[in-house]
Structures are given as C-alpha cells and as structure tokens.
Amino acid sequence: MRFLLVEDNIELAEAIIARLSLDGHAVDHAKTLAAADEWLAVAEYDLMLLDVMLPDGDGRAFLRKTRTTERVPVIVLTARSQVSDRVDTLDLGADDYITKPFDFAELEARCRAVLRRRGTPTPALIPLGGALFDPSGGTLSHDGETKPLRNRELRLLEVFARNKGKILSKTQLLDRLFSQDAEVSENAIEVYVARLRKRLSAAGVEIETVRGVGYRMTWA
C-alpha cells in the first residue's frame, strides 16, 4: 500500500516510515501542509496519515479543504486526547484518528479497518501455494472458498508471507504480533502457528519448526 505521512516531527516520521516499510508499504513524507498538497497533486495514495498540529497551519483546516477534492482516506494523528477534540476531528471528515503515542499494531489495525469500510479494492494479493492471501481484506482463498482470518493469524501469516524461506524466531514473531500487550507468552505463538498449519496444509504451504531457532514457511 502507498501512504502519505504528514508529520513535522522528523524522528517520529522516520520511525513510522521505517516501521511501515518493514511491513512492505511505500511511504511518502511531507513535513508541511504545503508539501502534502504537492504530493497529493502528483501521486495516488491508499491512505493519508495526518498530524493535526503543523508548522504551517492546523491539520484540521487542511482536512476540511482536502475533503472536498480528495477521496483518499485519512487517519488523523493527534496529541489532543480530549473527547471533544476527537469528535471534532471525525466531524471534519477524518475516517479515524489515533492518539499519540500509538501502537503500530493498532495503527495497522485502524488502517485495515478504514480501508475495509471504504471498500477500497486491494490488488496486492499474495499467492501462497494453491491459496490466495489478501492481507488488506484479511482473507485466505483456496479451492474457490474464501475464509476470513482472525486478526492475529492474519498478522502472523503476513510476516511469514513476506519472509519466504527465512527462519523467524519466536521473539521476532512475538514482537510483530503482540508489542502492545505484555501478557502474551511465547506459547501463544505455538498456538497460532498450529492454527495456520491447519488452514494452509491443504494448499501445500508448510510451516516447519527449526529446533531451538524458530519457524520457517515454505511453499511451492
């Protein structure tokens, strides 16, 4: 997917870009509203992440303006947590908001929810053996049958799918799945891996256990 990130704090922007790239997304970065206008004029985006307090103006005014010309879904990044501010933001036409500081997993979940609500077509299907994996829609199709994946299965499968043949350790997987809730143990990974194996075995996709190291997914 292609993101436009409008955020004036460079360190934060870099971290967001690095993290989104890690998941295979392309991100353009605008430090000001003026720069954002320029990007919007030349490129098509699946999603815009918009900070509300920017050096050259209020992101909410920009939001009101772009709502009339652009169809791109917007998630507002806000430091204002008060309910009244949040309601205000949604009234101005944002699709959702996320309060700083945020969890990347939550940002991802909100992006996915917004895209699903918008019904934006996602061509980025990943063929896995005999099955088709749709990470944006959260489904796995096999033998003409499309099944929804649970969120954690989906995230885990996404990590495996983007790392074909690579060995991934349990902690690596844990970080991608559960960075936000500390209560999850490594045993949970085993549970989800077991579920994925069951779903994928018919399609000829194999998740093998590499003793003492982690897991590796391979498919034809």
Place this chain on the structure above:
Amino acid sequence: MSSTTTVPVFWRSIGQRLTILLAGIAAVLAILSWWMITSFAREAAERTQDNVLVASATTIAEALRSEQGTILLELPYSAFAMLDAIGEDRVFYRVAAGAQTLTGYEDLIPPSNPERPGDVAVGTIDYRGDQLRTVTVMRTVLADQNPVPVLVTVAQTRTGVQAIGSGLSQTAAVLSVALFILAVGLGTFAAGNALQPLNSFAQAVTRRGPSDLRPLRRKVPDELSPLLVALNRLMERLGQSIRRSEEFIAEAAHRVRTPLATVRAQAELALHTVEKDEEKQMLRRIIRAVDESSRSASQLLDHATVSFRADALAQEVVDLADLAEKVTDGLAPTAEMKDITLTLDADGPASVRGDAILLESALRNVVDNSVKYSPAETQITVTLAPADNAHWRLTVRDEGRGFSDASLPELTARFKRGTNVDQIVGSGLGLTIAEDVLVAHGGHLKLSTPDDGAGACVSLILPAA
C-alpha cells in the same frame, strides 16, 4: 474569616442587625412616649383639681361678711359640691383671720400664704397620713371699719387625681407596647425589603453554573454596584485564567505526547532489530512506561473535561443507540487486535437528555476497560435495553477476569484499580469518569458479576428523555 467567629450571632446577618436596631429605636420611642403621655395626663389632672380648689376657696371667701365687728361665715354648699366632682376624695378647709381659726380644721396649715388680697397660694402637704393639695386665698373683710385679712384654705386628698393618672398611664403603656410591636413588625418588613436586591443579586450569582463566567448584567441599587463591578472583574480574570489553562493543557499534551510518540515508535522499531533477549526486555519496558504515562494523561484530561462540563451540563437529546454504535465502531480495531469480537445489540432510538460528548466518554471508558482486561479471542457484548419504564440500560458484558468480589465496592474510586489487574496498563480513572458522568445525568453505574460465572458486567443506567 477568623474575625467572623468573634462577632455575636445576630451581627452575622444584616437583616437581623437592621431589625434589632429598628426594634431598639422603637423601644426607646415607646418608653419616651409612655413617659410623656403619663406626665402630661398627671399634670392635666392636677391642674383641674387646682382650678376646682381655687374656685371652691373663692366661693367660700366671697361668702364672708361682717356684722358688728364679727366676721361671719355661712359655708355655701356649692363650694363643696364642686369638689365632689373629683371622686371620693376627702375635703378639708380652714378659715382664719390672722392666727385665729374662725372655722374648719385648726391644724390645716398651708405651706405658704398669699401676700395680697386676691392672690392664690397653692401647695402640697402631708396631713394626717394623707397627701393634700391645698389652695389658700386671701380676702380683706371690714370689721368695725378695720380691714381684717381673712385666709380661706381648701384642701383635698389626691387619690382621685392619682387614680386618673395611673389609669391614663396604663392606657399609655398598652398603647406604647402596641406601638413597639407594630414598629418591630414594620422594621422586619423594612429590613427584608431593603435587603431584597441583595438577595436577588445573590440568587442570580448562585443560579449560575460554576463555568458560566459571563459578566452579570443587572440593574442593582447604587450601594451594590461596586460589588457587581468587582464580581464581574473577578469573573473576567477567572475566565481568562481558565482559558489560559485549557490552552496550556492542550499545548502541554501536544508537547509531551509528540516526543513520547517518537520514543515509542523508535523503541518498537528497535525491538525488531535487536537480537538479545535482555535488550528486547528493556525496550518492552520502555514501551510499557510510555503507554502508561500516555494513558494516564488521557484519562486525567478526560476526567478534567468531565468535571468541567458536568457542572454546566448541556441538555441536548442524545440517542444512546447511535452513541453506542459510534463507540463500538471506534474501538473495534483495538478489540480486533486481540481477536475480541465486539458486538452491539441495540435498537434505537433510545433518547436521553444530556451532554453527548460526556456520555460518549463514559461508554468509551467502560468498553475500553473491557477490551483491555479481556483475554484474546473472547466476546464483548454491548446491549441497549430499557431498565424500567423510565430508564435505559447500556450493559457492557465481557468474558474477562471479572471483578474480584472484595474490590467491587471501591472500583469506581479515583485511581483505584482491581486487585487482579496484573501487568495491564491503566490509570484507574476509567470507571470513575463513567460514574461521574452518569451521576451528573441523574443515572448510575452498576458493576456486577454475571450469574453464570465468568466475566464482568458493567451497566450504565440513564433516565429516558
């Protein structure tokens, strides 16, 4: 403030103070008028007696005649008849030529005698145990061609005069008491009336919500206008300082949250690049600490908003079904991350009256709590149904750890968290916010453990519009 404790009780109220002062003045006036009426009455009675005595003595004096050098007197009846008019007083008389008593009581000696014929001498003496009023007139009678000065003294006891005096005095006393009571009544009324503008002024100030800081525009008496001006100035300064602190809070939130977001994002990113377990552990701790501080900050701000808005509650009509949908939609992605199914069972419209933002904040905090404390792959159900024919009930039910019975009563207390929360990030303000909002709307929050065991059940009960 300490000075008020030394002031007598009645000085604490201007009304009482005025009433007591007016009553005091009325008492002084009543006593004064009683005394004046009494003394005037007594004087008038005495003057009447004196006049009658003078007339009586003159009549006797005129009845004197001389025959062959002897002075004769035939007492005229009328002289005593006129004295009978004044009650049952006893009458005494003496007619004397020089030191020689011609007739009457020899020992009736008046305190003074007139010096010339035609003069009248009036006096008071004690005579045989009674007080007497005496009147003496002098008449010169010719006896054997010699003028002989004859003194005629008529005296009378004063019982009648005193009776009249005390009768009048009693009447005057009754009148004075009546006057006093009337004056106190009028004084109370006057004090109340004079204080009326002050009371209505105070009511106008009291009726306002604490956050209503518009200047007061009222007609007040001149004496109150300095107070009005001072109050308006105070409210203006207060309003400015509230606005400044609100701006400050928003700015502070922004300034704090942006770097926190950077720290969290960088730490999370680093989590994917470091290899060693202890390094990962450290990064997780950083993330946890950031989450904790940002969550506390949001809830403190929410709580401040709630306290501020609850004081001046908006009265718009809010559809709970609509509101519940907004909240569940907003939290669905968060719930989804833990594969929690968040379902809403609500048939609208369910109208209540109040502040939509506060109500949303209450429900959001409750649902957010459920999402946070529920294990992965469970259900949270939000149900909207009538509680009775005057109330709506929004129930949030989860399959989480529930409430431990011991901590149930105190969970809505500020900063109190259940004893079974383990490692979950939280500030302990969520349920407090919800309860504050509900109470401000005339409703209440109910925590319970469902009959069939597992999970928690939080009910938000609100009066229907």
